Amino acid sequence: MGIEAALSTDTVLTTQLQRVVNWARRNSLWPMPFATACCGIELMATASSRFDLARFGAEVMRFSPRQSDLLIVAGRIGIKMVPVLQRLYEQMTEPKWVISMGACASTGGVFDTYATVQGCDQFIPVDVYVPGCPPRPETLIEGVMAIQRIIDEEGMPPKGPDGKRVPLGIAVQPTHRVAAQPVGLTVGR
Numbered sequence: 001m002g003i004e005a006a007l008s009t010d011t012v013l014t015t016q017l018q019r020v021v022n023w024a025r026r027n028s029l030w031p032m033p034f035a036t037a038c039c040g041i042e043l044m045a046t047a048s049s050r051f052d053l054a055r056f057g058a059e060v061m062r063f064s065p066r067q068s069d070l071l072i073v074a075g076r077i078g079i080k081m082v083p084v085l086q087r088l089y090e091q092m093t094e095p096k097w098v099i100s101m102g103a104c105a106s107t108g109g110v111f112d113t114y115a116t117v118q119g120c121d122q123f124i125p126v127d128v129y130v131p132g133c134p135p136r137p138e139t140l141i142e143g144v145m146a147i148q149r150i151i152d153e154e155g156m157p158p159k160g161p162d163g164k165r166v167p168l169g170i171a172v173q174p175t176h177r178v179a180a181q182p183v184g185l186t187v188g189r
């Protein structure tokens with residue numbers, strides 16, 4: 001990783017074990033994609049070469065909850081899907097985190113019907129809300145970075161006195177400015 005060039009090989013570094021554990025966890029999030037609709041396409045784009053989620057160590061999408069620690073709910077949730085979503089969340093490894101991606105996952109979006117869940121946070125604890133219909137990949141990456149910051153600062157997900165998971169409920173601001181693509185490439189010396 002180039003650290004050998006910055007430090008001589010006989011250098012000794014001291015730190016707290018908790019910091020090392022947090023550093024490892026924040027850089028190796030394994031997402032579980034729960035993509036049910038169009039937001040899932042943006043989720044796929046986020047992992048593609050243009051946006052390259054691998055830069056954040058979170059490109060290893062797992063389709064087994066037992067190998068995942070970051071649930072990304074992308075798309076609308078039908079009432080009949082709720083038991084599946086809850087079971088997947090319960091089977092994920094601790095410590096685990098949840099991103100609600102897009103208007104449908106967070107609020108039901110335009111689907112104000114009896115068959116559509118009006119926000120997945122009614123059934124699972126959501127840590128970060130990513131706005132948009134759909135959110136751009138950059139906004140989803142902001143959400144992943146928000147989770148990374150939480151892991152850096154808190155380490156473990158917060159739990160209430162009853163031992164239940166406390167959802168963090170952080171909303172990412174839609175600040176990304178869309179630019180014409182592809183952007184010109186300049187190579188510096």
Ligand code: SF4
Pocket residue numbers: 037038039040074075076102103104105109132133134135
């Ligand atoms: S928020 Fe928009 S893009 Fe995402 S699933 Fe709903 S309708 Fe599709």
